[in-house]
Amino acid sequence: MADPGAPPALDARELYRFYRAGEEETLALRGVSVTVAPGELVAVVGPSGSGKSTLLACLAGLDEPEGGVVRVAGERISHRPEAERARVRARRIGILLQTQNLIAHLDVAQNIRLARTAAGRRTVGGPSVRALLDQVGLLDRARSLPRELAGGELARAGLAVALANDPDVLLADEPTGELDGSTEQRVLDLLRARGRDGRRGVLLVTHSTAVVRGADRVLTLRDGRIGP
Numbered sequence: 001m002a003d004p005g006a007p008p009a010l011d012a013r014e015l016y017r018f019y020r021a022g023e024e025e026t027l028a029l030r031g032v033s034v035t036v037a038p039g040e041l042v043a044v045v046g047p048s049g050s051g052k053s054t055l056l057a058c059l060a061g062l063d064e065p066e067g068g069v070v071r072v073a074g075e076r077i078s079h080r081p082e083a084e085r086a087r088v089r090a091r092r093i094g095i096l097l098q099t100q101n102l103i104a105h106l107d108v109a110q111n112i113r114l115a116r117t118a119a120g121r122r123t124v125g126g127p128s129v130r131a132l133l134d135q136v137g138l139l140d141r142a143r144s145l146p147r148e149l150a151g152g153e154l155a156r157a158g159l160a161v162a163l164a165n166d167p168d169v170l171l172a173d174e175p176t177g178e179l180d181g182s183t184e185q186r187v188l189d190l191l192r193a194r195g196r197d198g199r200r201g202v203l204l205v206t207h208s209t210a211v212v213r214g215a216d217r218v219l220t221l222r223d224g225r226i227g228p
């Protein structure tokens, strides 16, 4: 059950991000506010260039917004030195990218173990490597290298790595982009299951109508703003 006094899994207020290239200035985010409640799955959609990647990077603390504040489970991640952002990220955030979620020369179990180790004490009591492999249906692929996996398996292995630190919020960029219908549904079910204990949240950027249908809330980003 959700704790009514718990802070949002993710709370971003009035984010601004400008890019300057010579004389050219792009306002990639123009006052974007996003909240993900514990247990909620929020989908962000929007046309190319609307600011989705910039938003994800700012939410994950991989990029710093010029204005606004980002908090994860009540802890501020924006406007802090890089090393502190990395620490909050390792403990509290899961990041699932379309590709490059795995280290090529480590097998699936080693990749998961590494992400758990990076999160430190937080993973004590969190899911074991075996439980994570089981959750994504890859118990028999623990010793496989990423290059030995099929596309759907790779996506599920990436998900296990993203969940290895038992994150307060999972941020995902097109998590089902390359997947066939049944694998997409399976990944979506796993993402939805994240929120069931009412503690954690998921925010994902997607173009998939199936994912949009499965979301609790859908936000549309246009020209750096959340709109109707």
Ligand SMILES: Nc1ncnc2c1ncn2[C@@H]1O[C@H](COP(=O)(O)OP(=O)(O)OP(=O)(O)O)[C@@H](O)[C@H]1O
Binding pocket: 019, 020, 021, 026, 027, 028, 046, 047, 048, 049, 050, 051, 052, 053, 054, 055
């Ligand atoms: N490093 C950068 N330098 C300058 N402009 C940038 C940079 N990164 C992004 N932009 C600009 O910021 C705006 C938002 O880009 P962003 O990549 O966040 O959009 P997006 O919605 O993720 O697009 P896509 O769906 O094509 O990935 C665009 O106008 C883009 O050209």
